[in-house]
Amino acid sequence: MYFKKLKFITLSILLLCTSPLFSQITLPKILGHNMVLQQQQKVPIWGTAAAGEKITVSFANQTKNTVTDQSGNWSVKLNAMKASFTPKDMTIKGKTTIVLKNILVGEVWLCSGQSNMEYAMRKYSKFQTAIKGNKPPEDDLNTAKNTNIRIFLDRRKYMDPNPEHTGWESAMGRPLVDFSAVGYYFAKDLYAKLNVPIGMISAAVPGSRIEPWIQSSKLEFEPKLKNGKILDKLNNDGGDSGKFYDTMIQPLIPFALKGMLWYQGESNCFLNENIRYTYKFKTLIESWRNDWQDKKLPFYFVQIAPYNYSASKDRPLTTETLPEFWEAQALALHLKNTAMISITDLVDNTADLHPGYKWEVGRRLSLVAANKAYHQKNVIYSGPVFQKMKIVNNTIEVSFSNIGSGLISRDGKPLDWFNIAGADGKFLPAKAEIKDNKVIVSSPEVQHPYSVRFGWNEAAQSNFINKEGLPAVPFRSDNPWEKLFK
Structure with missing residues (x-):
């Protein structure tokens, strides 16, 4: 009993x-x-x-x-x-x-995207085989010991509440091995600039398109261009919309952030997207900002690297598929508190979709943050960006923003990858000379120039930079979407 x-x-x-x-x-x-x-x-x-x-x-x-x-x-x-x-x-x-x-209390950033953002520090040996530019100044994977840089790796299958309350780690040792190299180097350089604790959250999935990162209901609309033309409903593109948003982004909301970093696009470029991607990108930026209840939340992104998309056997892509995608990415700069870095110079082999210069990608993103988010206006964060063109006799005079300390040729040779066309739209290689921080473009075969293009090829890795060593951003003056996007 x-x-x-x-x-x-x-x-x-x-x-x-x-x-x-x-x-x-x-x-x-x-x-x-x-x-x-x-x-x-x-x-x-x-x-x-x-x-x-x-x-x-x-x-x-x-x-x-x-x-x-x-x-x-x-x-x-x-x-x-x-x-x-x-x-x-x-x-x-x-x-x-x-x-x-x-x-700790400091600065917190979310970095997201696909494989080039996910690209982990364990691939450090590939950094050391890079043949361009400076190698990482030290072996961070084995020597990092700054306990004031903390990292959180967002794994889509492991975001359920943890009774042990683990997830954040200092950026060193075993936790650093699997963490985003771009995210870590961004944090390392930002720490040197600000001298405050830095927290980085990495939420990236290799091979992911942009649609899975957007809440499904947000894609159910038909974009309307300024000329009144209506595009097909975005969600018709498929792509498992909301898949990673639901499992990796939503569980973070509303954790307080300073800003967001984005490095994605290769998977959508393979689909030959242009303006449709711009509207998806706009939707992602605006919806994430709405989730965090901050319409001014900084959002900085990477323009994807040169790659041989035209060699794809699955789709009829051309050497201009990537430049058109670059253009689609850059259109997002019309949104406030956005900024973009170009990495056309950070490729050793255009058959490699994952170039190894992640320390430099992280550094360039930190330059953006320093200038834009932390108001260090003396920090130059971008290479030359097309501003306007002017026809002068039989030449085109091109003006740029972000000239930094001045425009130069990286190797001292004539500027390359400039093309010029008359009213017939037939583009031919052109002579390009720097004069008074403008570029004068001409061709003896084009007596009445009408438009100009720069770097308009998937393989373009130009020598055109500013004195800070940052590459000029590819462009075409005859951009058909610039006046239609809204």
Whole structure:
């Protein structure tokens, strides 16, 4: 009789402990030990517990109280804080208590995209075989020891709440091996510029198109051009829309960020996309900003590298497929608080879809962030960008923005990859000379020039740069989409 009574009491206790009344506080995977919280912003902290449970969050001399709703959801916002190298603990208390340890306050960035963003530090040996430019100044994979750079690798199958509250790590040792090389080098260079803790979140999937990164419902529309023409519904392109958004981006919302980095496009370029990609890209940027409730959230991206798309046996692509895609990417610059880097010079072999210069890609993105997000206007972040053209007699005079300290030829030879055409639209190789920080383009075979193109070929790796060593961005003055995109 005694044992039956004891068994009944034990079972009753177990049932009570597993009922909603006694359910434990659960946190999203992104909230954990070793994380970095965004400085100078209100910082959301959120999770679940039993319905009607009182929750207290304490961190850095702040205490916030709330009560869960009928579904057990709760959230608070910590007041804006200054950057701090001093590790602190966060206590989250309800009927149970969670203590998150070793938390810093600094700058937090999300980097996303496909394989070139996912490209992990474990491929470091490929960096060392790069034949252009400077190699990484040190063997970061084996020598990195900065505990103030923290990383979070967003794995689509492992984003469920973790009772151990792990996920964030210092950027060193084994955790760094699998982390995005672009993300790490961005953080490393940004740390040197700002001297505050840096937190990087990497959410990238090799081979992914842009559609899986956009919430499915956001793609159900027909873009309308300025001339009134309506494009087919974007979602007709397929591509598993929302697949990675649902599993990798949504679980991060609304973790406080300073900005976003994007390196993707190769998979959509293989589909010969142009203006349709621009509208998808616009939708991604605007919808992610809306998710984070910040229409001004910085969004910086990489213009994909030269590659032999025309060699594809599956689709009828040409040497102009990639330049047209570059153009589609660049149209997104019409959105506020966006910026783009060009990497046409960072390729050793145009048959390699994954060039190894990831430290330089990360550095260039950090230049953008320094100039745009942190207002260091003395930092030059881009090579020459086409601004306007003017027909002068039998030449075309081309003006550029982002000239930096001046326009030059990288190797001292005449500028290459310029083409010029008359009204017939037949483009021919042209002579291009720098004069007063403009480029004068001409050809004896084109007596009445009408338009000009630069780098308009998938293999183009021009010697045209500014004195800061950043490459000019490919362009065509006869861009058919510039006046139609909205």
